[in-house]
């Protein structure tokens with residue numbers, strides 16, 4: 038069984054983000070990393086391979102040139118190969134466009150199981166799993182906390198508010214995993230060295246047979262009008278106990294409609 | 297006479313064969329080990345000085361008075377007694393043999409007897425110490441806990457035998473008229489008087505029998521020595537000679553494989569990273585293992601051992617030695633299939649693992665505090681071995697306590713252990729009433745005297761931020777121009793290196809060296825003892841050469857120069873805690889005490905363990921970021937030691953110590969075991985209180 042893992046290169050959470058003139062995130066100016074939530078996807082795929090359920094793990098990312106850093110990181114954790122969809126025309130692509138590209142690439146990769154994160158840590162839309170599965174016409178199991186393969190089906194556990202449900206889906210399928218699925222491994226130096234030798238294929242839109250007009254800002258269904266930094270957080274109120282702390286605390290909560 | 301010669305030489309031949317076989321085997325183990333990194337013979341004067349002070353002068357042993365003096369007696373006793381061995385062999389061939397030139401001088405006879413008696417005294421003292429501090433009585437507290445006790449007693453018994461047999465034959469020699477010394481040899485003379493009444497014939501027999509007995513015992517002793525911890529008699533000189541100078545503290549060595557530094561960008565195919573098995577150690581490592589005397593001085597000071605953790609630096613080294621010996625037949629065999637099963641099994645035991653030679657709990661308990669290295673009379677380099685084993689675990693196996701993952705990821709992604717990121721690096725300056733010059737990538741202006749290295753704790757930790765502000769304010773008051781890197785600073789890499797992630801250390805350090813060199817920085821002042829150590833001692837390995845001061849050094853200078861004038865009485869008894877990485881690792885003991893000593897209205901109360909023997913706070917070696925679940929907590933133990941000096945203020949000079957001790961004191965206050973008034977703070981903050989006018993203190997206490 039072949040697994041494809043979707044991985045996204047996202048800006049470091051602690052870095053200062055900048056936006057380009059067209060209001061899209063300037064991904065070249067900021068240090069990036071493999072999305073933390075996608076590390077869980079990589080981990081789950083590797084565990085399936087270690088359990089003998091998978092024979093090959095390939096990664097897929099769509100992103101700027103530096104996205105290979107995320108690819109190398111994933112390959113250092115394990116896995117066999119990777120595909121990087123890289124094309125200038127992709128700048129400004131929205132969720133629908135991204136799913137179009139990823140689905141096209143996945144078709145070429147011929148995976149039996151697609152594993153991805155529950156959401157990216159930058160845009161956090163959490164829509165791509167469903168979108169990609171829809172485009173591929175395969176079952177989507179989202180927000181899985183545990184995963185196993187049982188004779189050509191995938192069994193996933195999903196945590197809901199009051200129960201843990203077990204979902205079975207036939208393969209091929211797409212599964213998105215949560216951050217509760219199990220601590221992602223820390224790549225060893227051995228892994229980092231080995232990753233340098235693993236093949237990374239670059240595909241352009243032309244390779245995937247996608248018209249440039251269907252992606253990028255031109256192909257986007259939405260338009261970003263303005264980007265504003267969020268206002269700095271105001272300092273909290275400190276209540277020092279002078280005998281009446283409880284009353285004042287209650288007043289504060291009431292004034293803020295929290296009581 | 298013929299009998300004497302034949303028997304004497306026969307015994308010698310047998311003993312030399314047995315001992316020689318053992319020594320040859322030990323030598324082959326050393327040869328099979330990795331080559332050592334370069335520099336082990338560099339700096340000959342310092343090496344000779346070490347031989348003089350540590351071997352001949354027994355400096356480290358003498359820091360423990362009673363056992364130290366006893367060892368001096370035994371050590372010098374053996375040097376002098378070596379002469380009697382030569383005399384003994386001479387007497388095999390010629391009954392009245394004497395050493396050439398000085399061989400009949402009464403003073404030499406006296407000296408020999410003096411040291412014979414001294415050796416006897418030392419044996420008695422050692423025996424008393426072993427009884428008094430026996431593990432049976434003291435349990436884990438005993439420094440001999442875990443040592444090979446039977447072998448040690450046997451050695452003492454043998455030394456005792458050496459002494460009496462020597463005196464016996466020398467006494468008989470006097471009575472038969474073959475003794476080289478007419479006078480001086482008082483002890484031999486006493487024995488002679490004792491056995492004189494037995495008659496001439498008997499004394500003749502005693503002389504020969506005693507001589508053969510004495511030689512036999514010495515030879516037996518030789519065989520025993522090469523098979524036991526007493527091997528140190530031969531190896532200690534070499535171990536001290538090839539040791540890291542001035543000491544195996546301060547900097548950690550880069551990763552070497554086959555004696556060459558490993559290039560992490562482009563590692564060689566066969567590079568061995570860290571130690572995965574016993575053969576990965578260098579011959580100097582093997583020499584370390586062979587030299588351990590099992591004295592337990594290291595163990596007695598180890599914070600991990602003292603708080604009930606499974607790590608003892610002594611048993612760690614002993615374990616590695618025992619393992620090397622057990623695996624040796626396999627490692628040295630040409631045809632591995634013929635090796636006996638036990639040795640093969642030993643060779644295949646993993647070095648680190650729950651079923652391995654070293655348990656992971658042992659490996660991860662070390663705070664790299666250096667107490668063991670400081671204590672070890674034969675200069676064993678424990679920390680280097682521990683970190684080398686960690687390096688293999690982290691770099692090659694990704695095996696480490698899970699909590700460390702958070703630390704490593706934060707360092708990697710945010711450049712600091714807290715995961716706050718470069719953007720927040722100057723938040724600590726909020727509340728200062730003067731601007732702090734921030735380079736943010738610019739070159740350092742000519743009028744700036746010092747780059748103030750704030751450090752991650754200094755930038756992000758609440759308590760340490762106060763220290764950063766105090767130092768900034770003091771420098772500002774003294775008119776010292778300083779600047780900070782701001783967002784250009786990242787973690788020095790100390791925790792990454794000490795947890796064994798050399799790759800990450802190299803990346804962080806290279807980035808900082810590039811920033812510092814790019815900014816033209818020459819002089820740095822740091823508040824964190826770990827940053828201080830890394831910047832001063834480790835960055836030169838990466839091409840970063842700076843004059844690095846700890847803030848207590850700079851501040852004490854400013855006080856001495858009158859640029860800072862403490863005026864306001866502090867009115868407190870202060871107990872100063874020596875941070876390991878400032879004190880032991882870098883020998884900065886005096887400046888913080890000088891600062892505290894000049895403050896009006898203070899009294900310094902030293903804790904029991906202080907300066908070189910200071911006890912770790914528990915945070916070093918990246919332990920700050922690991923859970924402490926085994927035994928009692930190190931910081932609480934140290935807190936209690938400091939509180940025993942009854943201070944009002946516990947002062948330290950490292951943000952991690954301050955944090956650890958503040959937690960400890962807070963806990964004891966909660967438990968009602970110490971007064972609510974006791975505070976824990978950095979030396980700089982106490983100084984600032986005294987430099988400020990009283991009114992200013994009230995105003996700005998917050």
Ligand SMILES: Cc1cc2nc3c(=O)[nH]c(=O)nc-3n(C[C@H](O)[C@H](O)[C@H](O)COP(=O)(O)OP(=O)(O)OC[C@H]3O[C@@H](n4cnc5c(N)ncnc54)[C@H](O)[C@@H]3O)c2cc1C
Nearest residue numbers: 043044098099131132153154156157160161162163164165
């Ligand atoms: C500042 C900013 C403004 C944006 N504005 C818009 C907008 O106006 N309209 C709009 O539709 N979108 C917008 N985007 C979203 C952007 O197009 C998304 O990054 C992209 O569509 C993917 O969505 P997501 O990151 O939310 O993915 P999610 O659905 O949160 O991701 C789920 C999983 O899909 C996989 N995945 C996601 N992206 C990739 C990728 N590139 N390569 C490989 N795998 C991937 C990962 O496994 C991930 O864990 C904006 C993004 C940013 C940062």
Ligand code: SF4
Nearest residue numbers: 598662663665666668
């Ligand atoms: S460095 Fe400190 S904690 Fe580590 S073994 Fe030595 S004494 Fe123990």
Ligand code: SF4
Nearest residue numbers: 588589591592594672
């Ligand atoms: S390592 Fe050094 S201090 Fe520790 S027991 Fe051995 S010789 Fe003594």
